[in-house]
Amino acid sequence: MLVTLLGTICFAALPEPAVAQAARRSRVVRRSRRVSTLSRPELEVEAVTIDAPPPTVPPAELGTLGATLDKIPGPEIPPEIRAMLDAAMQANDESGVDAIVKYSKNGDPGSRDLVLRRATDWKEARARARNERVRSASAFELWSGRVEAGGFISTGNSDVTGLTAVADLTREGLRWRHRLTAQADLQRTGGVTSRERYAAGYQPNYKINDRGYIYGNGQYESDRFLGYFSRYSGSVGAGYGVIRRNALTLDLEIGPAFRQTDFTDRTMQGSLALRGSMDLNWTLVSGLVVTQQASTYWERYNSTIRSVSAIEAKLLGPLSARLSYTLQYESEPPNGRLTTDTTSRASLVYTF
Numbered sequence: 001m002l003v004t005l006l007g008t009i010c011f012a013a014l015p016e017p018a019v020a021q022a023a024r025r026s027r028v029v030r031r032s033r034r035v036s037t038l039s040r041p042e043l044e045v046e047a048v049t050i051d052a053p054p055p056t057v058p059p060a061e062l063g064t065l066g067a068t069l070d071k072i073p074g075p076e077i078p079p080e081i082r083a084m085l086d087a088a089m090q091a092n093d094e095s096g097v098d099a100i101v102k103y104s105k106n107g108d109p110g111s112r113d114l115v116l117r118r119a120t121d122w123k124e125a126r127a128r129a130r131n132e133r134v135r136s137a138s139a140f141e142l143w144s145g146r147v148e149a150g151g152f153i154s155t156g157n158s159d160v161t162g163l164t165a166v167a168d169l170t171r172e173g174l175r176w177r178h179r180l181t182a183q184a185d186l187q188r189t190g191g192v193t194s195r196e197r198y199a200a201g202y203q204p205n206y207k208i209n210d211r212g213y214i215y216g217n218g219q220y221e222s223d224r225f226l227g228y229f230s231r232y233s234g235s236v237g238a239g240y241g242v243i244r245r246n247a248l249t250l251d252l253e254i255g256p257a258f259r260q261t262d263f264t265d266r267t268m269q270g271s272l273a274l275r276g277s278m279d280l281n282w283t284l285v286s287g288l289v290v291t292q293q294a295s296t297y298w299e300r301y302n303s304t305i306r307s308v309s310a311i312e313a314k315l316l317g318p319l320s321a322r323l324s325y326t327l328q329y330e331s332e333p334p335n336g337r338l339t340t341d342t343t344s345r346a347s348l349v350y351t352f
Helices: 002-013 016-035 064-070 079-090 094-107 109-136
Strands: 143-155 160-172 176-189 192-207 212-223 228-244 248-263 268-285 288-299 304-316 319-330 340-351
Touching: 079 094, 079 109, 094 109, 160 192, 160 340, 212 248, 228 268, 248 288
Parallel strands: none
Antiparallel strands: 143 160, 143 340, 160 176, 176 192, 192 212, 212 228, 228 248, 248 268, 268 288, 288 304, 304 319, 319 340
């Protein structure tokens, strides 16, 4: 007790700076003790590989509600639409099938995908069967075409009436299309021939794709009333289907050509030319078709333009009635010949 009292008295007797320094050293010591930390070395843990089979997940089971929903039937094609679709398919009427698919979307929107899928499957099966038939067919099979016979009225170099006959045959292959044409116009009055025209042609086409093709064309003509005994034409070039619809098609062709003409004035002429043609088929309504065919040969000496406009109405089965108007223009005919001839025809057409 006495010692403590003496220490206190001595500490109080120290001067002020000494007391402040002692208190400061005491705080520094306490602070240093607070900030000091101990570091421990990191422990190294070895990787552990677990070799165990994958967990098995039990299959999902339908509850009462799921089993009920699973039994609900999906959308179906209405009986009326199915009956019309089946009838069009049995008749091989592709345009009719397309029309049913189009209007079924409004009649029953819920089944439009089913109708479209059924129509698509039918078209694909039909295309496969057709391709197989074409591959196995001989060169004399698969020909289709038309035969036309009737009368005509001609104005220009010959104002007469007479008879006409036309044949147009086509064979469609997978890559090749072959077309044969022949035409004869003849008029005799009192044993005198007043009009006589013959023409024949052959055109092979090699199909590049659904629209484009490469063509060759060979043609023979004889029409002494237009001013030539014979004319031979040969051409090669490219063609393209500009329009491909169910009711409307348009094909254009262009390419170089060579023509040799034996005129009635005993002169013969041969030269290079440029050939162009168009072929339009337009179905206005079912059974009524408008066609327009035109070709031109542009050359240095004598150019030719030929146009055939026609309307055809179906009568009964393969028979149709046809009215046509033909215009042919020669830029440099022999002396005494007119540049333009026109022919109007009314005929019956048999299609096969």
